[in-house]
Amino acid sequence: MRKIILSTESGADLPEDLATKYNVQVVPMHVVMDGQDYLDGSLLVEDIYDYYDRTKKIPFTTSTNPHEYHDFFTRIRTEFPNCIIVHIGYTSKASSSFQNALITAEEFDDLFLIDALNVTGGLAAIVMYAATLLEDEPAIEPERLVDKIESIVPKSRLAFVPGSLEFLRAGGRVSNVAYLGGALLKIKPLIELIDGKLVSTKKYRGKMSGVTEKLMQDYLNQYDIDREQLYFIYSIGLDESIKLRMDETAKENGFNNVKWIQAGAMISTHAGPGGIGIAGIEV
Template sequence: MANKIILSADSTCDLGEELKARYNVSYYPFHIILDEKDYQDNVDITVKQIFAAYYDRKALPRTAAINIGEYVDYFKGWVKEGYDVIHLNLGGAISSAHKNCVLAAAELAESGAPGKVYPIDSFNLSTAIALQVIDAGDMIAAGLPAAEIAKRLEQNRGNVHASFLLDTLDFMRAGGRCSTVAAVSANLLSLKPCIEVDNTDGSMHVGKKYRGGLRKVLVSYVKDKLAQYPNIKRDHIFITYSSIEPELEDLVRETIRSTMDFKEIHATHASCTIASHCGPNTLGILFETEG
């Protein structure tokens, strides 16, 4: 906590326990509502339980953002002690969390607390947020003040790239995010759509549609993504998945290694919030490019 700065993020950053500890990151969990019971993401419910509920009894969870009061309660102890808080939110285009966080920060500022909260709209999701958390952690370690860190994070978020390959559209269909016809057609044709995040605003769209089994299309997807940008930063790349067979994770890792050298390749599980929208066997690679 150099410079009296707290580094924090929504639970949807999917950082993983090792990196969370390395960068001293605090989380606040999103809400998962399943069978009308409110759970905290990855606190008292798991991705495995969510998938089991759907396949056992077609029960699909709803997700809910962190509200203003929760953020106020979460931050107030720190700011009263004079800490500044850098908090990275799930993209504002897909969640109200950032808006709520901004309102909570304003409420705390009006209270006269000596510390300040800096809510950052990541314009992204999952470990694309984690990459920004790592950048913030490095800047804290370098001694930069919170206001400068917040400014640089907002300037750099367009250099963070996220995409995921979906094995099935069943969860997207069940959640009303694609039609039954599209889901059935994709399944019949063995199509695996790539969902891409627009890092200029955080919205999502469907990119390339791959045909075939996961072993084949994951290799093609990884190679396509790493070939798409000429100036990829080689410090960190994430393999993030809702669930996947270990041999497929290994295949993706080896495909990355044989294509491009990275200092660290991290593999992490998607949070319940992310996984409940995309279903099992969803996997993405997430990385940064040079500014």
Template sequence: MSKIKITCDSTADLSKGTLQKYNIDTVPLYIILEDETYKDSVDIQPDDIYAYAEKTGKLPKTAAVSVQNYIDLFSKYQDYDAIIHVNLGQQFSSSFQNAHLAAQEFKNVYVINSDNLSTGSGHIVLEAAELAEQGHDAKFIYEKLQELIPKIEASFVLDTLDYLKMGGRCSAIQAFGASLLNIKPCIEVIDGKMDVGKKYRGKIEKSIQKYVVDRLKNRDDIATDRVFITHSGCSEELINNVKQIVLEHQPFEEVLITRASCTISSHCGPNTLGVLFKTK
């Protein structure tokens, strides 16, 4: 039976409990505030970023995991038959490229471009962990994950475009227009890139409720073993409400609620929420 280690970037947004349950190791991306560099969700938390943005009107910069960081990570697990590392999508960060370069130093490291972010990648990580627990070898797991990647449906609704504006991902005019018209856009990950989907109007709570129904209602193509509700600091009440709506529309066996890491939160801002699942 193969002994396989599963690792991933901090941006997979898995909870500490889930990481411990499956013995998954993570490597943090970096957050740069002024001249200080912090490890995502280790030395700095999302609320620190919101406080900084509010105070300065600026966003921190984010930086990829370095080649050396990956070499250090993979070196720790050389007593395993293989290491499977799941990366933040290649279009979002140079982390995948760096992990790929680091893997050249070893004979037993498989690097996966998740083509996704947050718990879109998290689904792939958990699938890898379950296959490893079942005793499959690295090649089999790698191939299964490649089949799974296009079946991940990741999307989320933003409360504000201010963070995308500060990060240079949308114009001041777009952000102002959305704010004026109370528009809450749904962002979807399609073919490894972010795209704007449906636009909701009104308060964030109502917009999120409509979005969840739109995503799940009357669909028979959804794999109902697991769903993530991932948020960037929403109220307990809203999260519980979303969980209820999710289960009203699809019989998911496992509902995992996770909070987005600093890297993800710094791009989407507070009160963002998404339901992320797999299709059949």
């Protein structure tokens, strides 16, 4: 029986403990700051915020390039000879990373690529669905595994409120950013993944503590999320009392397991400090 290896990008923000437990291979994306290119994961998030405080400039991010993908998939094949690789990629609607993986895939046999149409915790939720399925059915045929993963891609739901609108606007990843408008700088927008695109769908007013309550209520009212697992995503700077309240709310709503995911440097470059998000898979 040939071993199946799962892989994804650093933009999934998959916690290291889960990546290690399920042997998920992670290829880094890039953060470019002050003219220097950093691999996502090699740069502290705090350094990004310090840089902005000093310069009022925001770093920009770039995708994993075809050469890096070639080295990445080659390394996996070297470490796990004769393996089958199933790569679950960052949404193609917000990055060229998946397209670069497609280019590289032409050089490899038994390499399956799945466009997750999601980012950060929404992407991590799909990866973890695949990992637990593979753990439960280690002899699953790769085609069946891919079919099952692709079937839940449209069921992975991510909603988040960025900590800083300045970071969001500068990042340019939200398709209707003009909707936010300069006059709305005190408004906290709700960002969701719709058909793989980051879209501002609603506006919240008030302190972050109250906004997170509304976020959770709206999310659970809109989506019938599987109670077995919920993911909370946060960027550094979120108040600990908010985390505690979110845990309580999740428990009150019947979630059996909650996993907190810290946004890495790449995602934090767009979300800013103190952001909060929710991700899960619909039943």
